[in-house]
Amino acid sequence: MAIDPVCKMEVDEKRSKFRSEYEGRNYYFCSEECKQEFEEDPEEYVV
Ligand SMILES: [Zn+2]
Numbered sequence: 001m002a003i004d005p006v007c008k009m010e011v012d013e014k015r016s017k018f019r020s021e022y023e024g025r026n027y028y029f030c031s032e033e034c035k036q037e038f039e040e041d042p043e044e045y046v047v
Pocket of ligand 1: 004006007008009029030031034
């Protein structure tokens with residue numbers, strides 16, 4: 001399981017349609033909304 005970095009929800013990376021790549025790493029999201037939020041300001045969510 002991956003963790004949605006925006007809302008901290010668990011996301012199944014094999015099923016998630018909402019994926020974003022940032023600095024060579026993949027991030028998965030529960031919704032389009034979270035994905036957009038992340039892409040607007042990835043630095044805020046990347047650990
Ligand atoms: Zn989310």
